[in-house]
Amino acid sequence: MRMIRLALTVALAAGSIFAQAGDITGAGSTFAYPIFAKWADAYKTNTGVGLNYQAIGSGGGIKQITSRTVDFGASDMPLTTADLNSKGLMQFPAIMGGVVPVINLQGVPAGKLRLDGKVLAAIYMGDITQWNDPAIAALNPGVKLPDELITVVRRADASGTTFIFTNYLSKVSANWKSKVGCNTAVAWPVGVAGKGNPGVAAYVQRIRGAIGYVEYAYALTNHMNHSAMINAAGKTVEPSIEAFQAAAAYADWTHAPNFYQVLTNEPGETTWPIAGASFVLLPTRVDNAARIKDVMKFFSWSFAKGQPQARQLDYVPMPANVVKLIEQDWTQEVKDKSGHAIW
Numbered sequence: 001m002r003m004i005r006l007a008l009t010v011a012l013a014a015g016s017i018f019a020q021a022g023d024i025t026g027a028g029s030t031f032a033y034p035i036f037a038k039w040a041d042a043y044k045t046n047t048g049v050g051l052n053y054q055a056i057g058s059g060g061g062i063k064q065i066t067s068r069t070v071d072f073g074a075s076d077m078p079l080t081t082a083d084l085n086s087k088g089l090m091q092f093p094a095i096m097g098g099v100v101p102v103i104n105l106q107g108v109p110a111g112k113l114r115l116d117g118k119v120l121a122a123i124y125m126g127d128i129t130q131w132n133d134p135a136i137a138a139l140n141p142g143v144k145l146p147d148e149l150i151t152v153v154r155r156a157d158a159s160g161t162t163f164i165f166t167n168y169l170s171k172v173s174a175n176w177k178s179k180v181g182c183n184t185a186v187a188w189p190v191g192v193a194g195k196g197n198p199g200v201a202a203y204v205q206r207i208r209g210a211i212g213y214v215e216y217a218y219a220l221t222n223h224m225n226h227s228a229m230i231n232a233a234g235k236t237v238e239p240s241i242e243a244f245q246a247a248a249a250y251a252d253w254t255h256a257p258n259f260y261q262v263l264t265n266e267p268g269e270t271t272w273p274i275a276g277a278s279f280v281l282l283p284t285r286v287d288n289a290a291r292i293k294d295v296m297k298f299f300s301w302s303f304a305k306g307q308p309q310a311r312q313l314d315y316v317p318m319p320a321n322v323v324k325l326i327e328q329d330w331t332q333e334v335k336d337k338s339g340h341a342i343w
Contacts, residue, residue, distance in 0.1 A: 028061015059158020076160020117172025
């Protein structure tokens with residue numbers, strides 16, 4: 001993870017000033033950053049074309065592609081058809097994965113603490129403030145919980161990971177839904193704020209008694225302690241590619257307008273409840289057709305060649321039938337300034 005952190009730091013600090021003339025540029029999701037970085041390294045080795053990607057959060061990615069300062073944006077919150085049309089964009093899913101609660105709790109091994117959605121929402125509301133609270137203890141018989149203050153860690157930036165997390169909390173807690181709601185940025189009742197998935201991970205690692213939420217690749221590569229979750233079927237599950245695949249199985253990409261899908265709190269005994277996709281945003285009318293075609297070539301190559309790398313980080317690759325739908329959409333939606341298809 002040290003190399004990923006370093007690359008992310010360079011991208012955030014330098015923006016696009018290090019991009020070579022032939023490089024494609026993107027900005028947005030930190031959820032997808034680990035796999036984009038892997039794909040970019042392999043793609044440059046194979047083609048000589050680089051990717052300069054600024055992992056600034058989904059909100060920043062939406063803003064940058066809307067202003068056309070990058071070739072593509074990336075967001076873990078899918079945009080509605082109305083939003084896409086108003087911004088002159090199309091979207092497609094690039095990868096699926098899971099958001100996991102991560103904790104810094106002495107004496108409790110990874111996966112041994114169980115949480116459910118209502119308790120997790122109450123922690124983030126500030127209603128549960130101690131790790132040995134009776135509500136947490138009831139879910140964890142036999143686990144020695146410390147009499148320790150909970151420090152809530154959340155995102156400082158507009159974030160698709162936050163959208164996935166708060167969408168889940170809104171589905172399982174009426175109190176959360178009515179008082180806080182679901183978006184890339186919300187009025188958090190409590191907590192300290194970290195920028196990006198790396199910022200949240202760093203705070204949780206430093207603060208004893210902390211809890212945060214990150215894309216699973218950050219928990220894996222940082223060797224972070226995660227909680228298990230009780231899913232919609234009432235079963236205890238741990239994060240894994242199989243649990244994320246179980247959630248992804250409920251996605252109906254064929255009939256979803258503009259691929260709009262949210263994968264939180266899906267049914268199934270083995271399903272991880274806080275799952276989602278990361279979406280790529282492209283302009284539908286472009287001046288530099290060659291550059292946008294390079295973006296499509298990058299993702300087409302990644303879909304075809306990048307599945308082993310995705311699985312190594314416990315992401316769920318897009319199925320072949322969905323990739324076919326995506327490439328059909330490229331042909332139909334993305335045109336040059338003369339109205340001709342680019343793909």
